Amino acid sequence: MNFIQMIIPLNITKTISDWIYSIMPETAASYTIMVVIAVAYLLLFAVAGLYLVLLERKVAAWFQLRIGPNRVGPWGLLQTMADALKLVSKELTSTIKIDKFLYNLAPYFVIVAALMAMAVFPFSKQFQAFDINIGVFFLIAISSIGVIGILLAGWSSNNKYALIGAMRSGLQTISYELSVGLSILTMVLLTGSLQLSEIVEAQRTGGWLILQGHIPSVIAFMIFMIAGTAETNRAPFDLVEAESELGAGFHTEYSGMKFAYFFLAEFINMFIIASIAVVLFFGGWLSPFGITDNITWFPEVIWFIIKVAGLIFLMMWFRWTFPRLRVDQLLTLEWKYLLPLNLMNLMLMAIIIWLNWTI
Amino acid sequence: MSYFSDIYKGIKTLLTGMSVTGGYFIHARKGALTQEYPDNRETLKMFDRFRGEVVMPHTADNRHRCTGCQSCEIACPNGSIEIIWDRAVDPETGKKKKKIDKHIYHLSMCTMCGLCIEACPTDAIVWAQNFENSVYDRSKLTKILNQPGSSVLDGIED
Structure with a gap:
């Protein structure tokens, strides 16, 4: 089965794959490696999701001069584990007039889309499951699939609040997808590549892209963070699950683990947006000023995690500072401000590259 | 622009x-x-304006400031306060004078509105900072605020 190896260059860690190939026939080994990678990513997914929830609760508490979860485990570290166990053990209830098939399908759309996007990120030089040459394009495509899950959830719940929430989500994602795409395109203009690992490599010599492209890069970063926050349906763009208006929005009728899927997917999406921003603007797993370049054993993934955590903190800061936008304000922001600015910014970036004014 | x-x-x-x-x-x-409450029970200091329960402070020689005027009983919107009073001969002046026998306070009915404390002309009752009021028997929440054998401080009525 060389075919699988050809489309999926499995280079999470070379040693593990070499070892598995040495003890097994080739076909079995490639399948084993696929399983190992799947398990590793699922674990990463679960751990990242759970601890982002905990981080959110802690950060929210500190913003509101509270203490936050501190009872389950040291400093409350096991709080979200306990919550997840509770959700797993709960009964999956539903109302009578739901569309059963779509209702059950919807959480998987959301969670699978999030999981697929995780596959292409270069967490470090070797820790990347799926290094395709259209990585950025793949990410934009995948991130649009999640909204189908939300729309299905809202529609199949047969609940007007869920439907309103889902429709708002559709509206919001379709609008802000443009800004995300265009700000990414601005950066792709600078690197000349859609492959995420190559985008990272391009920043090894010339500095992080946010410095290389100076003014248009900074504008693109700001637009990307605004539009990215809107893509993840987080405050101040949380009209989708506006608690004070819609109950819980599209996942009002969900319970137990299906609810947890939506909940986790929101946090994983936040991780994904932060990861895209790290790769495109802050040099991915590259260390600042190359301080750990000469230390061969240093796990570069730490730099990636630190940068992602910083951007996630920024998004949490947004959430606990800004009030929710009205739906007309949401659309005004996108169509009258972000989109024209973004197009101008794209032109500016093109001119700067044409005149060779990049740093 | x-x-x-x-x-x-x-x-x-x-x-x-x-x-x-x-x-x-x-x-x-x-x-x-x-506040991480059960952990800092020893050091926890409640706030000045916290309304725990109504108490009647007594001096060291068992004197309180309540004259038995019943303003608090009248002010209380739901009858949490009952005053059983009596008349006794004042040994100094020889006149009959009103004095409280029992100042009964039903904590179980109290809404912590604080009207009694505002109404009190002699500041005989005040808010306590105590809030751990749970008991196993409801009747324990009916409290007699004046201590047995206590008497009113001299000069309060003037």
Whole structure:
């Protein structure tokens, strides 16, 4: 089965794959490696999701001069584990007039889309499951699939609040997808590549892209963070699950683990947006000023995690500072401000590259 | 050109808001308002305006300030306070004088509105800071505020 190896260059860690190939026939080994990678990513997914929830609760508490979860485990570290166990053990209830098939399908759309996007990120030089040459394009495509899950959830719940929430989500994602795409395109203009690992490599010599492209890069970063926050349906763009208006929005009728899927997917999406921003603007797993370049054993993934955590903190800061936008304000922001600015910014970036004014 | 100045103003106000919440975030560890209650039971100090329950402070020689005027009983909107009073001959003047026998306070009915304390002309009853009021028997919540054998302080009625 060389075919699988050809489309999926499995280079999470070379040693593990070499070892598995040495003890097994080739076909079995490639399948084993696929399983190992799947398990590793699922674990990463679960751990990242759970601890982002905990981080959110802690950060929210500190913003509101509270203490936050501190009872389950040291400093409350096991709080979200306990919550997840509770959700797993709960009964999956539903109302009578739901569309059963779509209702059950919807959480998987959301969670699978999030999981697929995780596959292409270069967490470090070797820790990347799926290094395709259209990585950025793949990410934009995948991130649009999640909204189908939300729309299905809202529609199949047969609940007007869920439907309103889902429709708002559709509206919001379709609008802000443009800004995300265009700000990414601005950066792709600078690197000349859609492959995420190559985008990272391009920043090894010339500095992080946010410095290389100076003014248009900074504008693109700001637009990307605004539009990215809107893509993840987080405050101040949380009209989708506006608690004070819609109950819980599209996942009002969900319970137990299906609810947890939506909940986790929101946090994983936040991780994904932060990861895209790290790769495109802050040099991915590259260390600042190359301080750990000469230390061969240093796990570069730490730099990636630190940068992602910083951007996630920024998004949490947004959430606990800004009030929710009205739906007309949401659309005004996108169509009258972000989109024209973004197009101008794209032109500016093109001119700067044409005149060779990049740093 | 108000388009660009609008954007500038918008970004400026957003950053102002973020600096406010950022300041809270930085000082959160020192200035947290939350109390980790059962852990700091020994050191926990409630706030000056906290309304725990109504008590009647007594001096060291068992004197209180209640004259038995019943203002608190009249002020109480749901009858949490009952005063059983009596008349006794004042040994100094020889006149008959009103004095309280029992100042009964039903904590189980009290809504902590504080009208009795505002009504009291002699500041005989005050708010306590105690809030651990759970008991196994409801009747324990009916309290007699004046201690047995106590008497009113001299000169309160003047």
